[in-house]
Amino acid sequence: xxxxxxxxxxxxxxxxxxxxxxxxxxxxxxxxxxxxxxxxxxxxxxxxxxxxxxxxxxxxxxxxxxxxxxxxxxxxxxxxxxxxxxxxxxxxxxxxxxxxxxxxxxxxxxxxxxxxxxxxxxxxxxxxxxxxxxxxxxxxxxxxxxxxxxxxxxxxxxxxxxxxxxxxxxxxxxxxxxxxxxxxxxxxxxxxxxxxxxxxxxxxxxxxxxxxxxxxxxxxxxxxxxxxxxxxxxxxxxxxxxxxxxxxxxxxxxxxxxxxxxxxxxxxxxxxxxxxxxxxxxxxxxxxxxxxxxxxxxxxxxxxxxxxxxxxxxxxxxxxxxxxxxxxxxxxxxxxxxxxxxxxxxxxxxxxxxxxxxxxxxxxxxxxxxxxxxxxxxxxxxxxxxxxxxxxxxxxxxxxxxxxxxxxxxxxxxxxxxxxxxxxxxxxxxxxxxxxxxxxxxxxxxxxx
Numbered sequence: 001x002x003x004x005x006x007x008x009x010x011x012x013x014x015x016x017x018x019x020x021x022x023x024x025x026x027x028x029x030x031x032x033x034x035x036x037x038x039x040x041x042x043x044x045x046x047x048x049x050x051x052x053x054x055x056x057x058x059x060x061x062x063x064x065x066x067x068x069x070x071x072x073x074x075x076x077x078x079x080x081x082x083x084x085x086x087x088x089x090x091x092x093x094x095x096x097x098x099x100x101x102x103x104x105x106x107x108x109x110x111x112x113x114x115x116x117x118x119x120x121x122x123x124x125x126x127x128x129x130x131x132x133x134x135x136x137x138x139x140x141x142x143x144x145x146x147x148x149x150x151x152x153x154x155x156x157x158x159x160x161x162x163x164x165x166x167x168x169x170x171x172x173x174x175x176x177x178x179x180x181x182x183x184x185x186x187x188x189x190x191x192x193x194x195x196x197x198x199x200x201x202x203x204x205x206x207x208x209x210x211x212x213x214x215x216x217x218x219x220x221x222x223x224x225x226x227x228x229x230x231x232x233x234x235x236x237x238x239x240x241x242x243x244x245x246x247x248x249x250x251x252x253x254x255x256x257x258x259x260x261x262x263x264x265x266x267x268x269x270x271x272x273x274x275x276x277x278x279x280x281x282x283x284x285x286x287x288x289x290x291x292x293x294x295x296x297x298x299x300x301x302x303x304x305x306x307x308x309x310x311x312x313x314x315x316x317x318x319x320x321x322x323x324x325x326x327x328x329x330x331x332x333x334x335x336x337x338x339x340x341x342x343x344x345x346x347x348x349x350x351x352x353x354x355x356x357x358x359x360x361x362x363x364x365x366x367x368x369x370x371x372x373x374x375x376x377x378x379x380x381x382x383x384x385x386x387x388x389x390x391x392x393x394x395x396x397x398x399x400x401x402x403x404x405x406x407x408x409x410x411x412x413x414x415x416x417x418x419x420x421x422x423x424x425x426x427x428x429x430x431x432x433x434x435x436x437x438x439x440x441x442x443x444x445x446x447x448x449x
Contacts, residue, residue, distance in 0.1 A: 015178065018057060019081060021048055022073045023088055029123050030092050033101065041124060042066050058177040061150075067124050068145075071138055074115040074123070075151050075169035076177060082112040085119075101127075105166050117153050117163030136163060149173075149298035184268070185295060193270040193292050196304065198259040205253055205260065206371060206378045206407060214366045215257060218244060221363075222265045222343060240341040243361055245308075247351040248368030251408030254347040257368075258304045261343070269302040286332045293336055300342050308346035309353035334358065371407060376400035379407050383414040385429070388421055393431040403438050403449070413437030 025041060025048075032039035045066045049055040055069055056062055057076075064072065077084045089099060103118025117139055125131030138145060139153045139162075146152050150173050153165035175183050185191045207215065221242050229235050246254040255271070262269035272292060296303055334357055337344060348354060351365065359365065371379060377400035384390070405413070417433035439449050 014054070015080060018054055018073060019077060019084065021045075021054060022070070022077065023084070024048075025070065026085075026088050026123055027091070029126060030088070030102075033122075033126060034092070039126070041070075045069070059180065060173075060176045067120075067135065067138060070123055071120050071145070071167065072151065072169070072177070074120055075167045076174065078107070078112060078114055079169070079174050079178070082107075082110055085113045085115065103164065105164075115167050117165055117167060118161070120167065121163060139163070147298065149295065191291060191295065192288055193272050193303075196255065196259050196262075196269050196271045198256060198263065200256065200260065202260055202264070204382060205256065206375050206382065207253060207257075208367075208369055208371075208375070211366055211368055214364055215261070217364060218242070218261060218343070218366075219264065222261065222267075239338060241338070242343050242363050243337060243340075244343070244345050245351065245354070245359070245362045245365045246345055246347040246368060247349065247365070249349060249370055249406060251406030252368035252370060253407055254368050255304065255306060258302060258345050258347075262302050267300060267302050267343075269304055270296065271304045271306055289333070289336065293340060297341065302343045302345065303340065305344075305346045307348065309348045309350070334361065337361065370404060373401045376403075376405060376410065379410045380414075383411050385414065385418045388418065388427050388429045391428050391430040394429060394434065395431060399431075399434060399438070403442075405438065405441060409438075409441040413441055416440055 025044065028039050028044060029041065031037065045055075055064065055066075057064065057069065057072055061072065085102075085104060089102065093099060101118075101122050103116040103120075103122060104113040105116055106112075107114050117136070120138070121132045121135045124135045137143060140146065144150070149170055151167060151169045153162065154168050156162060156165045172183060172185065175181055184195050185193075225240070225242065228238065229240055246257065248254065258269055258271075261267075270292070272289075292303070334355075337358070338361055346354070346358070346362075351359070351367075377396055380396045380400055413434060414437065416437035417429055420433045420436070421427055421429055435449070442449055
């Protein structure tokens with residue numbers, strides 16, 4: 001929600017009041033710059049904020065300083081009122097002219113002005129060199145604006161002043177401030193990862209006992225690793241992240257386990273789309289992946305790389321320029337994976353396809369084997385629909401002993417059989433229905449019953 005001048009005012013009135021206050025501040029600064037009296041922005045803002053809740057722009061951004069409030073509002077205004085800066089400047093320079101002290105750059109997709117770091121410096125500090133230098137602190141990597149991915153300065157060409165970069169407010173923070181909602185990043189070329197979740201529970205999963213024990217070890221890390229990072233001795237010696245390899249045949253529960261870990265600990269799980277990540281152009285793979293890592297670092301997400309051998313495969317002997325750059329990609333990934341502070345899961349059908357250097361960096365290597373007959377029986381029992389009666393011909397022991405299927409394939413077979421019951425409108429699940437479902441699954445793998 002937006003915090004407004006009075007608690008009972010609407011969010012629309014609140015943002016209107018905040019924009020009006022920013023406009024008044026800019027006007028005072030321009031007048032002072034033109035020699036129309038001394039101006040202290042802190043005193044002016046403190047008087048304006050007195051007795052109001054306007055300073056707290058959003059429930060997501062409590063306790064902002066005056067300067068931080070100004071910077072956030074500067075970045076937010078173009079999303080609400082595109083001609084905001086031009087309209088104020090024209091009031092004081094009706095005949096136009098160059099006002100380089102104000103900073104600002106032209107937008108690419110619209111004709112309005114967008115604020116830069118120089119704009120923030122001018123409004124906060126005017127010509128006061130000391131305060132202008134202090135204002136640069138708000139755009140440093142050690143400030144929470146950058147650490148939390150709230151806002152930053154757009155990079156500029158080498159040799160140009162850093163503060164001439166455009167102030168970029170992350171789209172998710174635009175939505176948080178204006179609408180009080182936290183939306184997921186949009187999947188696309190700039191963010192090639194998809195949020196995955198499940199309605200299933202741990203009780204629905206059937207894993208080998210050794211596999212389940214290793215999953216419990218991961219859960220232990222998720223629960224207690226903050227305490228390890230507070231230890232005076234260990235925090236100097238261990239990296240904050242945790243890297244795990246899941247390997248085994250398709251359908252054995254690798255993706256589902258990742259989703260359940262996120263569900264258990266209230267963390268978002270993002271599956272990296274390798275078709276969007278891997279590029280034939282030199283340097284593009286690293287660029288695509290870096291965008292995901294930067295976003296994830298501020299969110300404490302669980303990152304899940306499916307079919308990881310496409311990205312993390314073994315390095316080759318250098319026989320061509322392509323081999324050289326492919327190996328550089330692997331080397332970059334090695335470092336980036338090791339630097340990630342959260343839980344990172346790589347999944348592959350075959351462990352031997354991965355580069356040995358990656359294997360050494362994993363905290364755990366978890367095998368997801370094909371289920372044995374006893375586990376298959378449990379999977380059949382857990383997968384049966386609750387709304388159907390079982391025909392006397394149904395023999396789950398026979399199915400589990402005779403047909404080697406993964407958990408996903410068993411679920412698909414039951415799904416097919418249930419649809420046949422609906423088609424007949426008799427509500428009775430038969431052995432023939434289940435066997436036909438199995439036949440469909442075998443056909444996918446070019447097998448026969």
